[in-house]
Amino acid sequence: MTNQPANTAAWISRKHGKLEVAAAPSTKPGPDQSVVRNQAVAINPLDWIIQVEGNLTYGWLKYPTVLGADVAGEVVEVGSAVTRFKTGDRVLAMAVGTDKDTNTGAEGAFQRYTVVLERLASPIPESMSYEDAAVLPLAVSTAAAGLFEKHRLGLRLPSASARPTGRTVLVWGGSTSVGSNAIQLAVAAGYEVITTASPRNFGYVTSLGASLVFDYNSRTVIADISTALQGRTLAGAISFGTTGAPACVKILANAVGKKFVAIATPPVSFETLGEDSKSRFERARVTRRLIASNIALQVAARPHGVGLGYIFGSSIKNTEVSRALFQDFLPAALSEGRYVATPKPTVVGRSLDDIQSAMDRQRHGVSAAKLVVSLSD
Numbered sequence: 001m002t003n004q005p006a007n008t009a010a011w012i013s014r015k016h017g018k019l020e021v022a023a024a025p026s027t028k029p030g031p032d033q034s035v036v037r038n039q040a041v042a043i044n045p046l047d048w049i050i051q052v053e054g055n056l057t058y059g060w061l062k063y064p065t066v067l068g069a070d071v072a073g074e075v076v077e078v079g080s081a082v083t084r085f086k087t088g089d090r091v092l093a094m095a096v097g098t099d100k101d102t103n104t105g106a107e108g109a110f111q112r113y114t115v116v117l118e119r120l121a122s123p124i125p126e127s128m129s130y131e132d133a134a135v136l137p138l139a140v141s142t143a144a145a146g147l148f149e150k151h152r153l154g155l156r157l158p159s160a161s162a163r164p165t166g167r168t169v170l171v172w173g174g175s176t177s178v179g180s181n182a183i184q185l186a187v188a189a190g191y192e193v194i195t196t197a198s199p200r201n202f203g204y205v206t207s208l209g210a211s212l213v214f215d216y217n218s219r220t221v222i223a224d225i226s227t228a229l230q231g232r233t234l235a236g237a238i239s240f241g242t243t244g245a246p247a248c249v250k251i252l253a254n255a256v257g258k259k260f261v262a263i264a265t266p267p268v269s270f271e272t273l274g275e276d277s278k279s280r281f282e283r284a285r286v287t288r289r290l291i292a293s294n295i296a297l298q299v300a301a302r303p304h305g306v307g308l309g310y311i312f313g314s315s316i317k318n319t320e321v322s323r324a325l326f327q328d329f330l331p332a333a334l335s336e337g338r339y340v341a342t343p344k345p346t347v348v349g350r351s352l353d354d355i356q357s358a359m360d361r362q363r364h365g366v367s368a369a370k371l372v373v374s375l376s377d
């Protein structure tokens with residue numbers, strides 16, 4: 001028996017299509033899944049990137065489908081093997097409906113009811129609003145994938161009592177949503193963090209635990225960070241923003257310690273893909289630039305022994321990092337105030353109809369902010 005009344009979703013019905021709100025099926029959870037009645041969803045660059053790029057990197061998507069990765073809401077039904085949650089629990093969860101191995105609208109965030117994996121969900125502390133909680137799932141998962149997965153930086157896991165490791169992590173783009181989580185997670189694992197941000201966000205990133213911050217737009221930023229790293233032992237770099245990966249390669253070339261850059265943002269911007277993205281020429285141009293910039297990165301990195309690896313935020317669902325994050329670390333860290341849900345939500349809508357405009361607004365850029373659509377009852 002399902003406890004779900006009728007579902008409604010903000011559908012994307014075809015490549016490049018705008019979201020349209022319409023009825024959606026109610027889906028029963030699999031054994032290791034729960035159904036969540038969403039009370040808030042957050043917007044990520046990935047949502048509009050999929051919409052504007054069509055099939056550049058998500059060519060497997062079956063349309064119509066439901067986008068969105070961040071949900072916060074109430075559990076209304078649990079699968080037969082679920083042990084950590086029961087009906088009525090307040091949870092935050094990463095929705096993975098656009099993953100290649102999932103590829104189903106039922107697991108997208110932008111609807112009233114989303115099917116989520118137990119291992120990608122955490123309880124929300126009583127004192128935390130759904131809007132605050134919704135900022136976390138994809139951002140914290142992506143940061144954790146880059147920092148803790150063995151084939152990325154492979155850092156020690158975060159805990160309540162991490163001893164200082166004496167090593168430093170470079171977080172390029174600390175004021176991004178994912179970067180804000182990378183700073184907190186690395187500090188909680190016992191690493192010193194050096195980061196970059198615009199000067200207006202220096203106070204913000206240091207409040208999260210970064211010990212040094214540099215302006216990524218400064219002409220001397222690479223030299224300045226390289227100087228700061230003298231006498232320090234690096235544990236690796238994690239990079240957000242299109243200029244991050246090439247800059248990190250140059251910095252790591254002369255650093256001491258682990259020379260590996262975990263990359264979340266390719267060195268090519270998808271923001272240039274406008275309506276023209278429907279044209280084969282525009283997509284071909286971006287594809288060529290993607291290939292060329294990745295070759296250039298490899299050519300710059302290899303002679304200096306710098307390793308490179310792209311992050312895929314939801315890859316943690318298949319590694320031990322999901323349990324370490326969503327089960328062992330986040331619940332206590334959030335409820336004890338050792339970890340903050342940040343950047344703070346900017347609530348830009350109150351219904352599924354508002355999600356398209358929220359995605360458009362995210363595409364125009366945010367600064368140390370997360371756009372959230374509240375769906376509260």
Ligand SMILES: NC(=O)c1ccc[n+]([C@@H]2O[C@H](COP(=O)([O-])OP(=O)(O)OC[C@H]3O[C@@H](n4cnc5c(N)ncnc54)[C@H](OP(=O)(O)O)[C@@H]3O)[C@@H](O)[C@H]2O)c1
Pocket residue numbers: 044045046138139142172173174175176177178179196197198199201216240241242243244263264265311312313314365366367368369
């Ligand atoms: N691979 C994955 O699985 C995955 C998952 C999630 C996100 N991502 C990617 O990771 C990046 C961050 O995502 P997000 O949601 O955290 O972004 P976001 O919060 O929307 O990013 C906004 C921030 O980007 C900063 N920024 C802009 N250009 C930058 C640059 N060149 N270097 C450093 N910082 C820069 C700005 O900092 P200031 O305001 O301080 O100037 C601003 O605060 C995006 O490129 C996103 O597509 C990848």
